[in-house]
Amino acid sequence: MKAEKLVRLRAAVSEGDYLRAAILVSRKLRVAQLDRVLIMGTEIHADRPLLRKLREREPGLLVRETGAADVPSLARAFPHHAERYAVRFERGDSCLVVTQGEAPVAMGWIRLRHTGVINEMGSRLELAREDCWGHDTYVLPEHRARGAFAVLMWEMFRFLKARGLRSIYASVAWENTPSRASHSRLGYQTAMVIDRLWIAGLRVYRLEWPGRGRKLVRSALSGAPAFPLSG
């Protein structure tokens, strides 16, 4: 296990967060794995004075919407999912890119209802017409904690507001505490929790909707029904 992961594991244990510790340990196992993701959402129209302030600190960071013609430059700047960008544009996704000078430093993707259901860890999630799904929000490592994420999110909310959308949802890995904190500070709340236990090829899912008193346990054998994300 790498030193950084060991530090995270030690921190999880010392904080008494044994679920996070179990998830981190299971990543190293061959016969069993435990995963938990949170589906978090927020109202697009919410007032975000902190985000406005952080955006105003970085006037040199510009944001623009990209399209299919930008696939080669996106692939060069963000090679981690290079093979997916053309498919996403064909499907109808939108992509915003943050640039410093001419150089891309961050990107964020958005899916709308007409692009189909969201497949998230074995569950199919249906968007309402006025909702959207944020995914693959990525900041180049050397630009992290320098304002690019805040600028991207501020401009993304403006972009979505101009299109009359109501809410945005995203998937956040439970063990990624910094990302959970980021989303919480931007006003996101947990709409759904998906647990997946994988043991020697058998997958069992537990889904929970906090605040709505609804829980569901099923195996992969029962198929993958679609769930509405809101309402």
Place this chain on the structure above:
Amino acid sequence: MGDGSDRSAAAIAAAIRAWLLNNFMNGSPPGAVSDATRLLGGDLLDSIGMLELSVHLEETYGIAIAAEEVTPGDFGTVESLAGFVQRKAASR
């Protein structure tokens, strides 16, 4: 919490610890954050939190922190950040 009048590294570190406790660790005992607590790259502060901390330090100590100054060397721990702020404040 420090008002920025005491510019010793120890006082700045104490003020940073107090700010972290008040803003990110509600309900935690004072010992939950130390001078060795990891900041940049750690699990306590996300990128938005790091920016909030930068803004707070700028307003408290009358300094300007450029984006390229947010490095693991200076923003790695409470102690290294306190030293960075002390140097910036002294060079104003």
